[in-house]
Amino acid sequence: MEKKKITIAGAGLVGSLLAAYFGKKGHQVEVYERRPDMRTTLIDGGRSINLALSNRGWKALDGVGISEEVRKMAIPMYRRVMHATDGALSFQPYGKENEAIYSVSRGGLNALLMREAEKHENVQIFFNQRCEDVNTSAPSATFFSEETEKIKEIESDLVFGTDGAFSAIRTALIKNDRYNYSQHFIEHGYKELSIPANADGSHKMEREALHIWPRGNFMLIALPNPDGTFTCTLFLAHEGEYSFENIPNLASARKFFETHFSDALNLMPHFDKEWVENPVSSLVIIRCFPWSKDGKVAILGDASHAIVPFYGQGMNSGFEDCTVMAEMMAKHGDDWESLLKDFEQQRKPDADAIADLAMRNFVEMRDLTGNPEFLLRKKIEARFAARHPDKWMPLYSMVTFSHIRYSEALKEGQRQDKIMEEVMMIDGLADKWDSEEIEQKMISLLASK
Ligand SMILES: Cc1cc2nc3c(=O)[nH]c(=O)nc-3n(C[C@H](O)[C@H](O)[C@H](O)COP(=O)(O)OP(=O)(O)OC[C@H]3O[C@@H](n4cnc5c(N)ncnc54)[C@H](O)[C@@H]3O)c2cc1C
Known part of the structure; x- marks a missing residue:
């Protein structure tokens, strides 16, 4: 494999993990981050901000061998606890027994990922460096140093933009002919x-x-x-x-x-x-395409697909980008043009699907988790899934606890909606939701939908 000189703009969650992946492969990696080093400077006024990490994220962390270390700082969250206005509590498990999503500190995880990337002597991170532009044909990227107030142009073989929802690299890509882009607050x-x-x-x-x-x-x-x-x-x-x-x-x-x-x-x-x-x-939703240019410049994570946070999948999907990038490196070797094309073709439908699913989950969280009919539906689905794991995996589990492509999970979720709409109309359902009759009805609906 040919060792490349790679520039990455943005040492956030996805950029740091991507640097670790490229570092492991032996590429010469330079990461330029706009903010000061969070390992030595208080970011966000020192507030602790956390995120929910789930299976897609864990798999990507496994790929660079740091999931055990992350697990030490993560708290499993096995269920939702709903607080009614009068203070009454109700509960809903997230998945099967022992399945959990994990609360992790954003700053703690980011710092760990930076340390992991820098364990490779071929990876260097530079701070207080704001990406201003990218020349897609060279390729090269220009950075403004917040310290020296000087601009420098960095040439390399490949440039990756992991500079978040307001990506400077994407802003440069947008200038290309037939570039599709939308930003929705x-x-x-x-x-x-x-x-x-x-x-x-x-x-x-x-x-x-x-x-x-x-x-x-x-x-x-x-x-x-x-x-x-x-x-x-x-x-x-x-x-x-x-x-x-x-x-x-x-x-x-x-x-x-x-x-x-x-x-x-x-x-x-x-x-x-x-x-x-x-x-x-x-809160902004970003959709754009293509994500790469001429096999030399590409964007990942929020830079190419920022979504709303209600499925807890923004970081997880960005981490999954890194897993897929690693698969593509194994598949395409040194042919970066085919690699990046294949990558964006595969990931785009999945990014679109999780963007839609995340908006849909907002309605579920803010409204439906307080609704007895919704909770009944979830109980029926969970029971059926436990008895027929080959026939039914709840949508939440497909998204959170599996590696099924988001686009397939969305499609299957739409099929399940149609089935459950009919089930929920059955008279006296609350008294017989766990009966043989309901189970048989679902089996017959599954065959017809
Ligand atoms: C309120 C909230 C809650 C969330 N909760 C979850 C959750 O529970 N689970 C989950 O999976 N996701 C969650 N997310 C989404 C998650 O935060 C993002 O998807 C994730 O941070 C994306 O990582 P990233 O590295 O692509 O971008 P970012 O984390 O935004 O990192 C971008 C990095 O690039 C740097 N940068 C920006 N511009 C430049 C530039 N011009 N030059 C150089 N560097 C630059 C930034 O300083 C930053 O370090 C949440 C988001 C929000 C807003």
């Missing part, structure tokens, strides 16, 4: 808050769970951190009746929480400070 934004630990370091709510306060058009969620705290995120429309715009000051924010999330507010002693200091951030 959804009507909801988010604000992060926190629940501190008890004095003894334990968690104030069930630790191994993802907590949700579903409230129709908006919701609050909380994921556990190893230090006993929870990171909470309020998802709320920017404008309209229930919106950030309609919460103009701290007094109205407290009133809003007292009305809708009083049990959570009781656990938030730093609410006032955090509400004022933490920003309201936007």
Whole structure:
């Protein structure tokens, strides 16, 4: 295999993992990151922000041999705990027994991935370097140093953009003829808050769970951190009746929480400070194609497919990009033009599918998890799947616990919807949901749909 000189813009989650993959293959890799080194500088004001890591992510981490290390800093979340307005709790397992999604620290994981990449002496990461442009024919990329305020042009054999949803590399690709691109900001934004630990370091709510306060058009969620705290995120429309715009000051924010999330507010002693200091951030969906140019420049992760966070799959799908990139390297060897073409052809339908699935899961999380009919449907599906694993895997499990392509999971999920719509119309279902009759009905519907 020919060793290439590779430039990567962005040492976020995907860029650092990709550098580790290329480093392992012996390529000469230089990564340029806009921010300072998070291992020595506080990022995001030192707030702990976490993410849900699931099977696709684990597989990609396995590929560079660091999943065991990541597991040490991850908390399994076996179920959703739903908090009703009156504080009553209900529960929904995520998968089969022992199946969990894992809460990990974004900063902790990113730092670990950078260290893993830099274990290879052929990988170097440079910080405070903002990518400004890319010349797709050379190829070369230009970087502005925040320290020296100088611009330098780096030539290499290949340039990869893993510089996130507002990628500079993608901005350069967009200038090409017949380039398709869309950027859609959804009507909801988010604000992060926190629940501190008890004095003894334990968690104030069930630790191994993802907590949700579903409230129709908006919701609050909380994921556990190893230090006993929870990171909470309020998802709320920017404008309209229930919106950030309609919460103009701290007094109205407290009133809003007292009305809708009083049990959570009781656990938030730093609410006032955090509400004022933490920003309201936007959520964007990016779709574009192609993802590469002339076998020399390519984009991965959020740079090519940013999605909303409601399926917990943004990072996982970006990590899966790295798994597929490794498969493509094995398949195509030194033919990078065919490799990158094959990569984008295979990944694009899957990226589109998870973008759609993630929006759909927002409705499920904020609205349906509080709905008894929805919970009944989930119980029927889980029972049927346990008895007929060869015939049924719930959509959530296909996306989260399997490696089935997202595009296939979406298609199968649509077929399951049609079946379950009919099942849910059956009279007296609540009393016989676990009966032989319902099981047989599903078997016959499966044969016909
Ligand atoms: C609120 C929220 C919750 C989420 N929760 C989950 C979850 O539970 N599970 C999950 O799988 N995903 C989740 N995601 C999605 C996940 O955060 C992203 O999909 C993931 O971070 C994408 O990784 P990336 O490396 O492609 O981009 P990023 O993480 O955005 O990294 C891009 C990197 O490039 C750098 N950069 C940017 N511009 C330049 C430039 N011009 N030059 C050089 N460097 C540059 C940035 O500083 C950054 O380090 C969530 C997202 C949000 C917003």
